[in-house]
Amino acid sequence: MSTRSDMRRIAVIGAVLATTVAVGSPAYAAGEIQDGSANVGRVNVTSGETTTSSGDLALCDVDPQTPTPSSGTEPAKTYGSIAKFGKGTTECKKVGDDNVVKMSGTKFELTALKQYGYTKITRVSTYSAECTSTPTGTSGKFSLGGVSGLEIPNPMPAGHMIPLKNNKGELLARVFFNEVTKDQGAIRLNVMRVAFPPAGVTPLRGSIIVGSVECRPSF
Secondary structure (H helix, E strand, O other): OEEOOOOOOOEEEEEEEEEOOOOOOOOOOHHHOOOEEEEEEEEEEEEOOEEEEOOOOOOEEOOOOOOOOOEEEEOOEEEOOOEEEOOEEEEEEEEOOEEEEEEEEEEEEEOOOHHHOOOOOEEEEEEEEEEEEEOOEEEEEEEEEEEEOOOEEOOOOOOEEEEEEOOOOOEEEEEEEEEEEEEOOEEEEEEEEEEEOOOOOOOEEEEEEEEEEEEOOOO
16 A cells, blocks of 8 residues: 555554574674664765765763763754754653663755756655664664655555656655664664765765664663
8 A cells, every 4th residue: 555645644654673683794783773872863965065964963862971962852954955854852761671762853855856857845744763672672663744745655664765866767866764774683763864876967975864763782
């Protein structure tokens, strides 16, 4: 079943589970996934000699020994001609032996491709994600609401990709949904990521992350 782009009231939800394993050769080192961290999004896009970078929006962390706060709020902001983010919040906390991290965001809009012949308006009204870790494993879930400019499936499979093309059929960017990295019981979940190809027809390079959480087993 597909959810058409103009059906704003329908929410897409999904979940992911990782159990702890003791062996293997992960694509990413375990240390790269934090004990528990969340952010509303991140912009890191270069066009020619101009770089638009936001850092991790409303970043939070469960570790009290780090300078990163346990919760965050990010006001609505426009990042040049690249993207717009509405208000978003994060929360990272310990509940007994467990780590629980959450984020929620609003009113994301991709504006970078308008000048390159992509006429559809790509927006996400609401998005959220959560990651919970216990001594034996981790679980994550996400939701999307009010997606316009794209036709997305419901339920959403992990790593679902939609290419964005101009009227000539040339690839401008790829949009990934429910993007999951697993490593020895740890999870990183990006609700959505816009990736500009390294050798595309536009000068845009880099990516935009829309909502991200990560956690690893609380040994």
